[in-house]
Amino acid sequence: MMLALYGHLFSSYTWKGLIPLYELGLDFEFREASPAFPENGAFLAGAHPAGKFPVLVDGDTTIVEATAIIEYLAVKHPGSTLIPADPMQAVTTRMLDRVFDNYVMHNMNRVVMAHILGGENPDQGEIANAREALRRAYRWLEEWLEHNRLPPHVSLVSCAAAPSLFYADWVERIPEGSRLAALRAELLALPAASRCVEDARPFRGYFPPGAPDRD
Ligand SMILES: N[C@@H](CCC(=O)N[C@@H](CS)C(=O)NCC(=O)O)C(=O)O
Incomplete structure (x- = not known):
């Protein structure tokens, strides 16, 4: 198979x-x-x-x-760049994967779920808390990016960061001009990520909080 x-x-x-x-x-x-x-x-x-x-x-x-x-x-595929060969870089890669999943993707999904569960009357308290948690994650990532760089090739981090930043920005705007906004743009320009953005375009009308007219 x-x-x-x-x-x-x-x-x-x-x-x-x-x-x-x-x-x-x-x-x-x-x-x-x-x-x-x-x-x-x-x-x-x-x-x-x-x-x-x-x-x-x-x-x-x-x-x-x-x-x-x-x-x-x-x-x-041992020759790939998905997990850095250097063990310490691999630790950082796995750490950031958890950060993007647990604090960006998760909080973006909280907003989406509040809209799915609440229909016309989504839980505004839950949405506000999730958006505040996103802003906190953005601040942490901005600080991290001030002192560090992501692996230059497609890695576990890019795979986690591209979708989470793409959709999180739709529910809580990443500050314009920030390092995080630049990272989002850089990741979404990667051919593999850009293909995902294009293939998902026909489904945008289904985004529960409503998809913005950009990207
Ligand atoms: N922890 C899982 C999360 C996967 C997840 O939440 N997938 C969503 C789609 S983005 C899903 O399956 N939703 C449908 C459902 O929960 O039934 C992973 O990292 O793969």
Whole structure:
């Protein structure tokens, strides 16, 4: 069986799994998680502990969780830049992956979920708290970027940062002229990330808080 990724083209965590696959130029089958393909939903329900995506299937091997998918691809493609060869740089890479997932992607998703759950009346307190948490994460990242640089090639960090910064900016604007705003632009210009942005464009109308007219 060939390599396959289960996910949805509009999903931020799916981008995190797609970016390394595109970057490595791998031939894979994309299996859409949507009601149009109930067999894919049934697979995910059994494969992932929470039925979430992305999920990578490589022959008899199933890998859940976007970070683990990237770690797996790095092991299978030892010449890649996904995880730096230098152990200390690898620690920093893994640290930033957690920062982007736990404090940027997570808080962006809190705003999205508040809109999905609340419909016409989203929980404004939850939205305000999530946006404040995003501003705090932005300040931490701005400070980090003042003293450090990301790995220059596509790495685990870029795979986590590109989708999380893309969507987080839609719910809480990253300050214009900041290092973080420049990083967002730089990451989204990477061919693998830009392909995700373009492929997701038809779904923008479904962004629960409403997609801005930019990007
Ligand atoms: N911790 C998971 C998070 C994955 C996740 O939240 N995926 C969302 C899409 S972006 C999802 O599956 N949503 C559908 C659902 O929860 O049923 C990872 O890193 O892969």
